[in-house]
Amino acid sequence: MKFTISHTTTSSKARRGTISTGHGEIQTPIFMPVGTLGSVKGVHQTELEHDILAQIILGNTYHLYLRPGIEVLRNAGGLHKFMNWQKPILTDSGGYQVFSLSANRKLTAQGAEFRSHIDGSKHLFTPESVVDIQRIIGSDFMMALDECTPFPCEYDYAKKSMHLTHSWLARGVNHYRQTEALYGVEQTYMPIVQGSVYTDLRQQSAEFIASQQCAANAIGGLSVGEPEEDMYAMIEVVNNILPADKPRYLMGVGTPMNILEGIDRGVDMFDCVMPTRNGRNGMLFTQKGIINIKNEKWKNDFSPIDADGTSFVDSYYSKAYLRHLVVANERLAAQIASIHNLAFYLWLVAEARTQIENNTFYEWKTLMVKQLAQRI
Amino acid sequence: MKFTISHTTTSSKARRGTISTGHGEIQTPIFMPVGTLGSVKGVHQTELEHDILAQIILGNTYHLYLRPGIEVLRNAGGLHKFMNWQKPILTDSGGYQVFSLSANRKLTAQGAEFRSHIDGSKHLFTPESVVDIQRIIGSDFMMALDECTPFPCEYDYAKKSMHLTHSWLARGVNHYRQTEALYGVEQTYMPIVQGSVYTDLRQQSAEFIASQQCAANAIGGLSVGEPEEDMYAMIEVVNNILPADKPRYLMGVGTPMNILEGIDRGVDMFDCVMPTRNGRNGMLFTQKGIINIKNEKWKNDFSPIDADGTSFVDSYYSKAYLRHLVVANERLAAQIASIHNLAFYLWLVAEARTQIENNTFYEWKTLMVKQLAQRI
Numbered sequence: 001m002k003f004t005i006s007h008t009t010t011s012s013k014a015r016r017g018t019i020s021t022g023h024g025e026i027q028t029p030i031f032m033p034v035g036t037l038g039s040v041k042g043v044h045q046t047e048l049e050h051d052i053l054a055q056i057i058l059g060n061t062y063h064l065y066l067r068p069g070i071e072v073l074r075n076a077g078g079l080h081k082f083m084n085w086q087k088p089i090l091t092d093s094g095g096y097q098v099f100s101l102s103a104n105r106k107l108t109a110q111g112a113e114f115r116s117h118i119d120g121s122k123h124l125f126t127p128e129s130v131v132d133i134q135r136i137i138g139s140d141f142m143m144a145l146d147e148c149t150p151f152p153c154e155y156d157y158a159k160k161s162m163h164l165t166h167s168w169l170a171r172g173v174n175h176y177r178q179t180e181a182l183y184g185v186e187q188t189y190m191p192i193v194q195g196s197v198y199t200d201l202r203q204q205s206a207e208f209i210a211s212q213q214c215a216a217n218a219i220g221g222l223s224v225g226e227p228e229e230d231m232y233a234m235i236e237v238v239n240n241i242l243p244a245d246k247p248r249y250l251m252g253v254g255t256p257m258n259i260l261e262g263i264d265r266g267v268d269m270f271d272c273v274m275p276t277r278n279g280r281n282g283m284l285f286t287q288k289g290i291i292n293i294k295n296e297k298w299k300n301d302f303s304p305i306d307a308d309g310t311s312f313v314d315s316y317y318s319k320a321y322l323r324h325l326v327v328a329n330e331r332l333a334a335q336i337a338s339i340h341n342l343a344f345y346l347w348l349v350a351e352a353r354t355q356i357e358n359n360t361f362y363e364w365k366t367l368m369v370k371q372l373a374q375r376i
Numbered sequence: 377m378k379f380t381i382s383h384t385t386t387s388s389k390a391r392r393g394t395i396s397t398g399h400g401e402i403q404t405p406i407f408m409p410v411g412t413l414g415s416v417k418g419v420h421q422t423e424l425e426h427d428i429l430a431q432i433i434l435g436n437t438y439h440l441y442l443r444p445g446i447e448v449l450r451n452a453g454g455l456h457k458f459m460n461w462q463k464p465i466l467t468d469s470g471g472y473q474v475f476s477l478s479a480n481r482k483l484t485a486q487g488a489e490f491r492s493h494i495d496g497s498k499h500l501f502t503p504e505s506v507v508d509i510q511r512i513i514g515s516d517f518m519m520a521l522d523e524c525t526p527f528p529c530e531y532d533y534a535k536k537s538m539h540l541t542h543s544w545l546a547r548g549v550n551h552y553r554q555t556e557a558l559y560g561v562e563q564t565y566m567p568i569v570q571g572s573v574y575t576d577l578r579q580q581s582a583e584f585i586a587s588q589q590c591a592a593n594a595i596g597g598l599s600v601g602e603p604e605e606d607m608y609a610m611i612e613v614v615n616n617i618l619p620a621d622k623p624r625y626l627m628g629v630g631t632p633m634n635i636l637e638g639i640d641r642g643v644d645m646f647d648c649v650m651p652t653r654n655g656r657n658g659m660l661f662t663q664k665g666i667i668n669i670k671n672e673k674w675k676n677d678f679s680p681i682d683a684d685g686t687s688f689v690d691s692y693y694s695k696a697y698l699r700h701l702v703v704a705n706e707r708l709a710a711q712i713a714s715i716h717n718l719a720f721y722l723w724l725v726a727e728a729r730t731q732i733e734n735n736t737f738y739e740w741k742t743l744m745v746k747q748l749a750q751r752i
Contacts, residue, residue: 037700037701037704037706038697038700038701039701039706039707039708041706041707041708042707042708042711043708044689044708044711044712045692046688046692063704067700067703067704068675068696068699068700068703068704071676072675072676072696072700075676075678075696076678076694076696076697081678082678082694082696082697082700083697084692084693084694084697299444299448300447300448300451302451302452302457302458312422313420316421316422316460317460318452318458318460320444320448320451320452320458321414321452321458321459321460323444324413324414324443324444324448324458325413325414325415327443327444328413328439328443328444330413330415330417331415331417331418331707331710331711332415332417332418332419332420334707335418335420335707335711336420
């Protein structure tokens with residue numbers, strides 16, 4: 001993996017870069033659609049590539065390990081072949097899902113014991129085993145096993161949890177360096193900064209993560225319910241320490257505004273279920289603000305879904321038609337809204353890249369965050 | 377509407393024709409995907425046109441009347457514009473849904489009183505009002521209001537019901553002839569033969585329907601649970617009476633085998649929810665037989681969904697991947713299976729047309745019905 005920064009900006013820490021992987025290049029800053037189980041919900045891979053213009057997507061180790069399971073993924077020759085997606089894939093380690101979904105989870109120094117949320121079967125994830133599983137998945141970016149602390153979180157718990165994450169990391173890095181990719185395509189291991197909303201913990205954690213000298217680094221444990229100012233403050237603290245010449249990935253973030261503020265603070269990669277999940281509930285993100293398509297006001301509005309939109313659904317379908325489909329609970333509603341929202345998120349980061357190239361990012365961002373937050 | 381028959385066959389009543397409508401031509405025999413609420417479930421209109429090669433689709437008067445409602449459809453300029461589908465549309469009258477979905481329905485000479493299955497609100501459908509509603513929908517083919525008798529059905533009830541359907545039909549035809557299309561595109565009214573599985577009633581009904589001299593005729597009340605031999609026998613009875621120079625539409629039928637047997641008996645148009653509904657449950661129809669993709673045997677089968685398939689999903693995705701999506705209840709599963717099954721149904725009728733042209737239909741059908749029914 002190679003990361004080159006082509007542009008920086010004077011009024012902002014935003015940067016414009018290119019990540020080269022064994023599955024092709026990623027232009028940064030980038031948003032990554034979430035395909036938890038090897039499918040971005042409601043969206044064909046062909047639509048991801050041609051209509052949404054996705055450059056990299058996510059998979060989830062916890063979910064893929066349970067279904068279809070590592071035997072199937074190994075037999076398929078990895079997730080890329082299994083789902084027929086030839087661009088880069090990043091897999092979350094599943095730490096977050098162990099804590100949010102599974103039952104009877106137990107954290108030990110060894111790892112995380114849990115019962116499957118599907119059939120109650122017992123499993124153990126260790127820092128080493130999640131590397132092994134991600135080797136089988138064959139993702140271009142493999143995340144370290146961590147504990148994602150909730151919000152609010154007591155200082156003492158956050159500190160103890162951070163140290164557990166660090167001790168797991170040391171083992172994970174070690175195992176990563178002692179193992180090889182199974183399909184001949186390089187895999188990059190990413191450690192994750194934790195520390196909740198405590199500045200000193202975030203500093204310690206960022207320093208520890210930076211010391212591991214991995215090729216890319218991630219910021220976890222944010223966008224879990226804390227005030228946005230806390231999130232932005234923590235990003236600033238961490239990005240002052242994480243090496244500037246390596247990609248920085250802010251996990252699970254967020255709204256279009258959050259993404260622009262993250263880019264402004266030097267983040268390069270983002271993922272979030274919001275465009276698909278909120279889309280399924282009838283929320284559309286646009287340049288001019290947020291649309292609740294279920295609103296009565298769209299009932300007889302036969303104008304295109306989004307005249308500024310970049311995907312075919314934006315001009316093909318009308319607001320009134322999409323509203324009808326959402327109200328009638330038709331499957332096509334989720335499909336249209338997901339394509340629209342994902343294409344909008346990809347447009348947003350593409351436009352951010354152009355603004356960075358032109359050194360106009362900060363001014364543009366300041367205007368955009370106001371516009372994007374409006375309810376229309 | 378103009379119907380021309382270009383080919384007939386010597387060993388079969390199958391015929392090859394072309395229906396010209398204000399929204400373009402339909403090659404017959406044809407299968408029509410069902411888009412109850414103005415959307416074929418899980419399928420984009422662009423996919424219907426380019427991947428499935430649909431020539432005409434169905435809408436449902438009962439459902440569209442309740443949602444989005446006739447005010448929205450009128451404001452949109454009809455269903456074609458509302459859903460952005462420029463090829464022909466046929467709308468079922470909603471009689472069947474009044475009986476199968478709504479509560480507190482009451483049949484009177486005047487029409488059918490019912491309560492909405494959505495909010496319990498009270499409505500009345502009359503033979504005249506369903507014409508008016510379909511005028512607002514703007515469908516190319518408008519179905520008459522009928523009572524679709526269940527199976528089994530006592531002779532006396534079937535007879536009484538048939539006479540009610542006939543008396544409604546006379547009023548409906550009259551109202552159709554006294555009203556005009558709202559959007560400048562001709563609409564064809566189709567009466568429906570009833571009579572359950574009773575030969576004498578089917579004969580009476582077919583004679584009455586033929587006497588109305590409508591441009592196309594339909595056969596209803598079949599594929600409701602009766603033995604297949606009864607269905608085929610009733611089709612033969614009816615098609616001996618319905619005029620040969622007008623299109624014949626067999627409503628709600630059926631399996632691929634049923635469709636070939638229907639074509640063999642002189643039917644030109646078919647619709648059924650089976651390809652989408654069964655697809656959502658993991659049943660795939662192929663030339664070689666029926667696949668239950670949930671079956672363990674496909675778990676590690678990375679071959680294409682259907683090597684003989686005509687749609688992009690058939691070669692893009694593997695059996696193992698689709699199985700995983702079905703088992704994990706991912707939305708994309710229904711989308712893939714629906715496209716596959718609909719494309720297969722459209723392939724089947726296209727191949728039937730070619731076989732009729734070559735006067736090899738009967739021999740081909742005889743082979744195919746055996747093959748299609750196999751479980752693979």
